[in-house]
Amino acid sequence: MLELDGVTAAYDSTPILRDVDLSVEEGEIVGVMGKNGVGKTTLMKTIIGLLEPSDGTISYAGADVTDAPADERARAGMGYIPQGRDVFPKLTVEQNVRMGETVNADSEETLYDDIYGYFPVLEERADQQAGTLSGGQQQMLAIARALVSNPDLLLLDEPSEGIQPSIVDQISDDMQAINEDLGTTILFVEQNLGVIREMADRCYAMERGEIVDEVGPQKLTDEEAIADFLAV
Ligand SMILES: Nc1ncnc2c1ncn2[C@@H]1O[C@H](COP(=O)(O)OP(=O)(O)OP(=O)(O)O)[C@@H](O)[C@H]1O
Numbered sequence: 001m002l003e004l005d006g007v008t009a010a011y012d013s014t015p016i017l018r019d020v021d022l023s024v025e026e027g028e029i030v031g032v033m034g035k036n037g038v039g040k041t042t043l044m045k046t047i048i049g050l051l052e053p054s055d056g057t058i059s060y061a062g063a064d065v066t067d068a069p070a071d072e073r074a075r076a077g078m079g080y081i082p083q084g085r086d087v088f089p090k091l092t093v094e095q096n097v098r099m100g101e102t103v104n105a106d107s108e109e110t111l112y113d114d115i116y117g118y119f120p121v122l123e124e125r126a127d128q129q130a131g132t133l134s135g136g137q138q139q140m141l142a143i144a145r146a147l148v149s150n151p152d153l154l155l156l157d158e159p160s161e162g163i164q165p166s167i168v169d170q171i172s173d174d175m176q177a178i179n180e181d182l183g184t185t186i187l188f189v190e191q192n193l194g195v196i197r198e199m200a201d202r203c204y205a206m207e208r209g210e211i212v213d214e215v216g217p218q219k220l221t222d223e224e225a226i227a228d229f230l231a232v
Pocket residue numbers: 011014016034035036037038039040041042043083
C-alpha cells in the first residue's frame with residue numbers, strides 16, 4: 001500500500017532522512033521506533049506531503065505520489081494525526097470532527113456516526129470546546145477527526161506523548177479495533193515501548209534519519225533487542 005524507496009529529505013540544507021526504504025502492506029499496523037530527534041516526525045511529514053523529498057520515491061496505492069501535494073494524498077485516502085494533536089481549541093468537539101469530513105471530499109462515506117462507538121467520551125462532550133479536553137481526549141479527537149473521512153492509511157505521530165498510561169492503553173486498543181473492524185492500515189511512530197509492543201505487527205528502528213533495523217513480532221517482545229532504539 002505504501003512504499004518508500006531511497007527517500008532523503010532535508011529542512012533547507014540540513015539532511016534529516018537518509019535513504020529510507022520502508023513498506024506497509026494493506027491491513028498492517030507498522031511502527032517506526034526511535035529516540036527524540038531521530039527524524040520520526042520528519043518521516044510522517046514527508047509521507048503525507050508536507051515536506052518534499054530531495055531524493056527517492058514514495059508510492060501509495062500503486063501510484064507514484066512523490067510530487068503530489070498533501071491535499072491530493074489526503075483525498076487519495078491518507079489520514080494524518082500530527083504530534084501534539086493540533087485540535088482547534090476554540091471549536092467544539094463536534095466541529096473539530098466535522099472538519100475532518102471535508103478533507104476527503106471525494107469519498108461519499110463518512111464515519112461520523114461510527115466514531116463515537118470507538119470514543120464515547122467525545123459524544124458526551126460533543127458541545128464542549130476542544131481546548132478544554134484532557135490530553136488523552138484531545139488525542140482521541142485528533143484520531144476521530146482523521147478517521148471520519150474513512151482513510152485507507154492512517155499516519156499517527158507519537159500517540160502516547162504527554163498522555164497518562166491508562167489512556168495510552170485505551171488508545172492502543174482503539175487503534176487495533178479500528179484496524180480490525182474497518183481494515184484501516186496504520187503507520188505510527190513512537191518511542192514508548194509499551195505502545196509499540198501493544199500495537200505493531202512489525203516495526204522499523206530509526207537512528208539519525210536512517211532505518212537501521214526491522215523488528216518482527218517475536219523480536220518485539222525481546223526488551224534488550226529493542227531497548228537501544230528507545231529512550232528507556
Ligand atoms: N522545521 C524544521 N527546520 C529545521 N530543522 C528541523 C525542523 N523540524 C525538525 N528539525 C530537526 O530535524 C531533526 C529531526 O526532527 P523530528 O521532529 O523529525 O524528530 P523526531 O524523531 O520526531 O523527534 P521527537 O520525538 O522529539 O518528535 C531534529 O534534529 C530537529 O531539530
